[in-house]
Amino acid sequence: MLRIIILLVTILLCLPAQETRTVLVTGLPAEEIAQLRAVAPANVRIATTDSASFLRDLAEADALIGGVNRQTFPAARKLKWIQTLSAGVENVLFPELVASDVVLTNAKIVMGPNIADHAFALLLTITRKLNIAIADQKDESWHRGTYTDQLIELDGKTALIIGMGGIGMQIAQRAKGFGMRVVGVDPKDIPLSLLVDEVVQPDRLDEVLPAADVVFVAAPLTTASRGMMGPAQFDRMKQGSYFIAVSRGGLYQTPALVKALDSGRLGGAGLDVTDPEPLPTGSALWKFNNVVITPHVAGQGDGMPSRRLEVIKENVKRFGEGRPLLNVVNKQAGY
Numbered sequence: 001m002l003r004i005i006i007l008l009v010t011i012l013l014c015l016p017a018q019e020t021r022t023v024l025v026t027g028l029p030a031e032e033i034a035q036l037r038a039v040a041p042a043n044v045r046i047a048t049t050d051s052a053s054f055l056r057d058l059a060e061a062d063a064l065i066g067g068v069n070r071q072t073f074p075a076a077r078k079l080k081w082i083q084t085l086s087a088g089v090e091n092v093l094f095p096e097l098v099a100s101d102v103v104l105t106n107a108k109i110v111m112g113p114n115i116a117d118h119a120f121a122l123l124l125t126i127t128r129k130l131n132i133a134i135a136d137q138k139d140e141s142w143h144r145g146t147y148t149d150q151l152i153e154l155d156g157k158t159a160l161i162i163g164m165g166g167i168g169m170q171i172a173q174r175a176k177g178f179g180m181r182v183v184g185v186d187p188k189d190i191p192l193s194l195l196v197d198e199v200v201q202p203d204r205l206d207e208v209l210p211a212a213d214v215v216f217v218a219a220p221l222t223t224a225s226r227g228m229m230g231p232a233q234f235d236r237m238k239q240g241s242y243f244i245a246v247s248r249g250g251l252y253q254t255p256a257l258v259k260a261l262d263s264g265r266l267g268g269a270g271l272d273v274t275d276p277e278p279l280p281t282g283s284a285l286w287k288f289n290n291v292v293i294t295p296h297v298a299g300q301g302d303g304m305p306s307r308r309l310e311v312i313k314e315n316v317k318r319f320g321e322g323r324p325l326l327n328v329v330n331k332q333a334g335y
Helices: 002-014 030-039 054-059 095-099 112-127 130-138 166-177 202-211 231-236 254-262 304-321
Strands: 021-025 044-048 063-065 081-083 103-105 158-162 181-185 198-200 214-217 241-245 266-271 291-293
Touching: 021 030, 021 304, 030 044, 030 304, 044 304, 063 304, 081 304, 112 130, 112 166, 112 241, 112 266, 112 291, 158 166, 158 202, 166 181, 181 202, 198 202, 202 231, 231 254, 254 266
Parallel strands: 021 044, 021 063, 063 081, 081 103, 158 181, 158 214, 181 198, 214 241, 241 266, 266 291
Antiparallel strands: none
């Protein structure tokens, strides 16, 4: 027995020590960084940096939680994993990163509930004319008669959702709650769901647009999706229908949207995202009283940070243990 114990001890002593992996964290508050340190495996060191030391610390990091750009990426000579703090990744998909072996993960799904809430807040603001009521409230005006033939109910209407990922499925859930028929547009095969009545490929977008009472844009911005809502698509939208954009402004062509609003084809639009951003002073979109614009804030919400942190904590543990990470981005596809 003693010989066996000695043999086992000898084997353990001869095993190489597990290499410590450094995870550099930027953009998270101190209390969240403390939680990462609390759950990190013994072989993972959670490190922070300041802007002056970023390049030096990035050079020694095995992983980065936060952002990197084309200028700073060359310094990341040891990097194996980047965790972004947003769902969209178009800003970090520069050629050098795409061609590298660095694994990229994002914060998809965790922002879905608040963005879907915001999408319906935009829609309800224009279908229930809350934008007019708020303006009247400031003037202490009571104009009840102006609403009677203008208010729209959603029950029985058709919602067309472009992009059936984490955001799109949350929008579908809310649309079903309002009694709407839901049609999704997505290049992937979406699993059967009681929330969605039909899913079509993007090449059938023009075919399903005329039946939509509301078009929600919830897709990621990629080479294939950029500008997919252009003049031909807005021309095919139903008279009096609504357009809601909550993912990226680059998915729709602003001049085409302006024309559709100017002509009266659209009943209104709700835009949390525009192209360009910020929307410049003098843009034609500012002038329409049936357009509600918010400054790309749909992703914010009191529940989002905790959901995002749970994903990052799990990925930190998986990284230390060498297991597959969550929310891995297909760098070639762009999402």
